[in-house]
Amino acid sequence: MNNxxxxxxxxxxxxPLGRQPGSWAFILSRITALGLTFYLFxxxxxxxxxxxxxxxxxxxxxxxxxxxVKLGELAVIAAVIYHGLNGIRIxxxxxxxxxxxxxxxxxxxxxxALAGTxxxxxxxxxx
Amino acid sequence: xTEKWNITLRIYRQxxxxxxxxxxxxxxxxxxEYVLDAIERVWAFHDRSLCFRHAxxxxxxxxxxxxINGVEKLTCITVIRDVTHNGATLKVEPLRNFPVVxxxxxxxxxxxxxxxxxxxxxxxxxxxxxIEHPPATxxxxxxxxxxxxDCLECGLCISACPVAATTIEYLGPAPLAAAQDVGLRRSPxxxxxxxxxxxxxxxxxxxxxxxVCPSFVDPGRRIMxxxxxxxxxxxxxxxxxxxxxxx
Numbered sequence: 001m002n003n004x005x006x007x008x009x010x011x012x013x014x015x016p017l018g019r020q021p022g023s024w025a026f027i028l029s030r031i032t033a034l035g036l037t038f039y040l041f042x043x044x045x046x047x048x049x050x051x052x053x054x055x056x057x058x059x060x061x062x063x064x065x066x067x068x069v070k071l072g073e074l075a076v077i078a079a080v081i082y083h084g085l086n087g088i089r090i091x092x093x094x095x096x097x098x099x100x101x102x103x104x105x106x107x108x109x110x111x112x113a114l115a116g117t118x119x120x121x122x123x124x125x126x127x
Numbered sequence: 128x129t130e131k132w133n134i135t136l137r138i139y140r141q142x143x144x145x146x147x148x149x150x151x152x153x154x155x156x157x158x159x160e161y162v163l164d165a166i167e168r169v170w171a172f173h174d175r176s177l178c179f180r181h182a183x184x185x186x187x188x189x190x191x192x193x194x195i196n197g198v199e200k201l202t203c204i205t206v207i208r209d210v211t212h213n214g215a216t217l218k219v220e221p222l223r224n225f226p227v228v229x230x231x232x233x234x235x236x237x238x239x240x241x242x243x244x245x246x247x248x249x250x251x252x253x254x255x256x257x258i259e260h261p262p263a264t265x266x267x268x269x270x271x272x273x274x275x276x277d278c279l280e281c282g283l284c285i286s287a288c289p290v291a292a293t294t295i296e297y298l299g300p301a302p303l304a305a306a307q308d309v310g311l312r313r314s315p316x317x318x319x320x321x322x323x324x325x326x327x328x329x330x331x332x333x334x335x336x337x338x339v340c341p342s343f344v345d346p347g348r349r350i351m352x353x354x355x356x357x358x359x360x361x362x363x364x365x366x367x368x369x370x371x372x373x374x
Binding site: 002003004005006007009010012013017018019020022023025026090093094095096099100102103 | 141147196197198221222223224225226227233289291292293294295297331332333334335337338347348351352354355
C-alpha cells in the first residue's frame with residue numbers, strides 16, 4: 001500500500017519542510033554535489049572549445065567576462081566551500097568527533113561559505 | 128475555566144484498495160490536551176471506522192507514533208498547544224516508510240524483525256544504561272538491577288530518516304542504535320549484519336532520527352559510535368589483536 005519506501009522517493013530527500021538542520025545540511029550537500037558535477041561537465045565542454053584554436057579561445061575569454069558567467073563562477077565557489085566544509089563535518093562526526101555539535105558545525109560551514117562567497121564576490125565583481 | 132480552541136483535525140484516511148485522502152473534523156479542544164485525545168474523540172464521536180494504534184498514553188509503549196503537521200511525534204505526549212493554534216488545521220498522517228494497514232495504523236513487522244535480528248535488548252543492567260548522573264563507581268551488586276531499554280521501538284526515527292525513505296532494506300536508525308547498545312565486544316557476530324550495503328555505512332548523517340526520538344536514544348550518535356566500533360573490530364581482526372574499543 002501507499003507510504004512505503006521506494007527508490008523513487010529520493011526526491012523526498014530535497015524537501016526541507018518540518019526537517020532539522022542536519023537534514024538541511026544533507027539537502028544542501030546533495031544540491032551542491034549535483035551542481036558541481038554539472039559544472040565539471042560544463043568545464044570540460046569549454047576546455048574542448050579551447051582546442052579549436054586562438055579565435056575560439058578569445059571568444060571564450062569574452063564570454064568569461066560576462067556578469068552571468070561570473071555569477072555562475074561565484075555559485076561554484078560557494079558550492080565548493082560549503083561542500084568541502086560539510087564533508088569535513090561528516091568525516092568528523094562519522095568518527096564520533098563532535099557529534100553533539102553537528103548542528104553548530106553545519107551553521108559554521110554555512111557561515112564560512114557565505115563569508116568566502118562575499119570575499120570572492122568582491123574580488124570578482126569589484127574590478 | 129478551561130480554555131477552548133476550535134481546530135480542524137485533517138486526518139489521513141486509507142483503507143485496503145482505496146486511494147488515500149484526508150477527512151476534516153471540526154473539533155472543540157482544550158489546547159492543553161494531547162493530540163491523541165483529539166484523535167480518540169474523533170473515533171468516539173465522529174467516525175468509528177478510524178483506525179489508529181495506541182496503548183499506554185504515557186510514552187512507554189511507542190504505539191501512537193504519527194506525523195503531526197509533517198513531523199514525527201508520539202501523539203500521547205504531544206500537547207495540542209505546542210503544534211497548532213486556535214482556528215488552525217492540524218494535519219495527522221501515518222508514519223512514513225511503513226506500509227499503511229489502515230488510516231493511521233502502519234505495519235511495523237519488518238522493523239520489529241530487524242530489531243530482533245540485531246538482538247535489541249528490551250531490558251539491560253542499570254550499570255550498562257546511559258543514565259543521567261550515574262554514580263562515580265558501580266558496585267558489583269548493582270548489576271542485578273535492570274531497567275527498560277530507552278528505545279520504545281516507536282518507529283519515529285525510521286519515518287524521519289531520508290535514507291529509509293528510499294529502501295526497505297536499510298536497517299535503519301533504531302536497529303543500528305540497538306546494535307550499538309548490544310556492542311560488538313559482546314556480539315562480534317553482529318558485524319556481518321551491520322557492516323553491509325544496507326547497514327551502518329548507508330546512514331547519510333542527516334540526524335533526523337535523533338531530532339525526532341522521543342526517548343533520548345540519540346540514534347545518530349549511536350550509529351557514529353557503532354562505526355567506530357566496527358572500524359576497531361576490523362582493524363583488530365586485520366592485525367590479529369583481540370578486542371574492540373569500548374563504546
